[in-house]
Amino acid sequence: MDIDIEKRAIMRISWRIAPFVIILYFVSFLDRVNIGFAAFSMNRDLGISSYAFGIGAGIFFIGYFLFEVPSNLILHKIGARIWIARVMVTWGLISGAMAFVRGEHSFYVLRFVLGVAEAGFFPGIILYLTCWFPARYRASVMALFMAAAPLSTALGSPLSGLLLEMHGLLGLRGWQWMFLIEAVPAVMLGVATFFYLTDRPEQASWLPEAERDWLVATMEAEKPATPRHASHNPLAALADIRVIALALIYFGTSAGLYTLGLWSPLIIRAFGLSSLATGFVNAIPAGISMVAMVAWARHSDRSGERVWHVVCPAC
Numbered sequence: 001m002d003i004d005i006e007k008r009a010i011m012r013i014s015w016r017i018a019p020f021v022i023i024l025y026f027v028s029f030l031d032r033v034n035i036g037f038a039a040f041s042m043n044r045d046l047g048i049s050s051y052a053f054g055i056g057a058g059i060f061f062i063g064y065f066l067f068e069v070p071s072n073l074i075l076h077k078i079g080a081r082i083w084i085a086r087v088m089v090t091w092g093l094i095s096g097a098m099a100f101v102r103g104e105h106s107f108y109v110l111r112f113v114l115g116v117a118e119a120g121f122f123p124g125i126i127l128y129l130t131c132w133f134p135a136r137y138r139a140s141v142m143a144l145f146m147a148a149a150p151l152s153t154a155l156g157s158p159l160s161g162l163l164l165e166m167h168g169l170l171g172l173r174g175w176q177w178m179f180l181i182e183a184v185p186a187v188m189l190g191v192a193t194f195f196y197l198t199d200r201p202e203q204a205s206w207l208p209e210a211e212r213d214w215l216v217a218t219m220e221a222e223k224p225a226t227p228r229h230a231s232h233n234p235l236a237a238l239a240d241i242r243v244i245a246l247a248l249i250y251f252g253t254s255a256g257l258y259t260l261g262l263w264s265p266l267i268i269r270a271f272g273l274s275s276l277a278t279g280f281v282n283a284i285p286a287g288i289s290m291v292a293m294v295a296w297a298r299h300s301d302r303s304g305e306r307v308w309h310v311v312c313p314a315c
Contacts, residue, residue, distance in 0.1 A: 009211035013132055018144050021125050025148035027185045028121055030156040031095040033261040034182055037160035038175040040269055046103055056107045057262045063115030071120020079199035080128045085190045090117040092186030099176040134218050143297030153286035161279025
């Protein structure tokens, strides 16, 4: 009986939460890296050099880095429903404002502010998923969530290339249309998030009582025992050697991910392809990686092995 309840609960939770957060991350990643497509003509129109473009593309992550931990602490206090909705609406508005950049300095400012606005979304969703999925299911569900990044590249690259073809419509350049149109879903989904997400399993009125009770009991049982006088200082957690080691691992994989995400459209375009053709070519490795990462994570869940499932792809 308990096994049947568990299967039904996980299936219901998966269908309720996973598709929605995948869509959120899809839009998030698209707004984060579409700058690579905008650079086709934006750099020339505004007199932005490749060096200045690199600074502007990278300064996003300074704002993101500085506000990521504070953002997640706020989410933990007030709940994902309100905070993720705030994140999405503000990043959508700022991403749309990128259409009105006038030079290097406004480019730098808006990219930094976009990083601040979006900080906490990715780790916030990861934290949110750990509140809803027991440990034995997390690798698979998190892989599905993170697959939205290559999916965003696979589908978003041709879309961005197509939007660049709108150059001249209503007096706007193609890259301006791209920023404006691709910002709209973030704002709309931010509003939807406020009404759709449920902060905690105890509040899940959409789960039958037996399944909700099973989930609450399971998640409570998985919480580690905390000593009465344990420190809750975030700075102490950041100094933990395990946190530092994991951060360095993620630093390495992210360096490769965003180098490709930001620069590969320009590299591919240099071979003489059109904007649309560049989008399709840029989508090829992302489509392959999306399938591979989901299959790899499921294998990790089935085998229970984690370390080598990280080491091999990183190498």
